[in-house]
Amino acid sequence: xxxxxxxxxxxxxxxxxxxxxxxxxxxxxxxxxxxxxxxxxxxxxxxxxxxxxxxxxxxxxxxxxxxxxxxxxxxxxxxxxx
Numbered sequence: 001x002x003x004x005x006x007x008x009x010x011x012x013x014x015x016x017x018x019x020x021x022x023x024x025x026x027x028x029x030x031x032x033x034x035x036x037x038x039x040x041x042x043x044x045x046x047x048x049x050x051x052x053x054x055x056x057x058x059x060x061x062x063x064x065x066x067x068x069x070x071x072x073x074x075x076x077x078x079x080x081x082x
Contacts (some may be wrong), residue, residue, distance in 0.1 A: 001050045003034035013061055019053035
């Protein structure tokens with residue numbers, strides 16, 4: 001599981017304490033808590049489920065085919081405006 005701050009598209013990828021830990025922005029203590037949460041039980045079934053959820057979510061959001069579709073849709077939208 002990952003530990004991150006809720007900036008950019010991170011909140012779209014991480015559901016707090018489900019597939020990662022969203023630490024409060026600019027809060028080192030909360031980030032440290034997230035690290036402890038993430039490494040708490042690396043080999044238990046719940047941790048493995050969290051890791052799998054993270055992988056599936058990021059693969060869906062960052063798939064090359066989806067990115068290409070989004071770019072093509074944006075280009076078409078821009079071309080239709082001018």
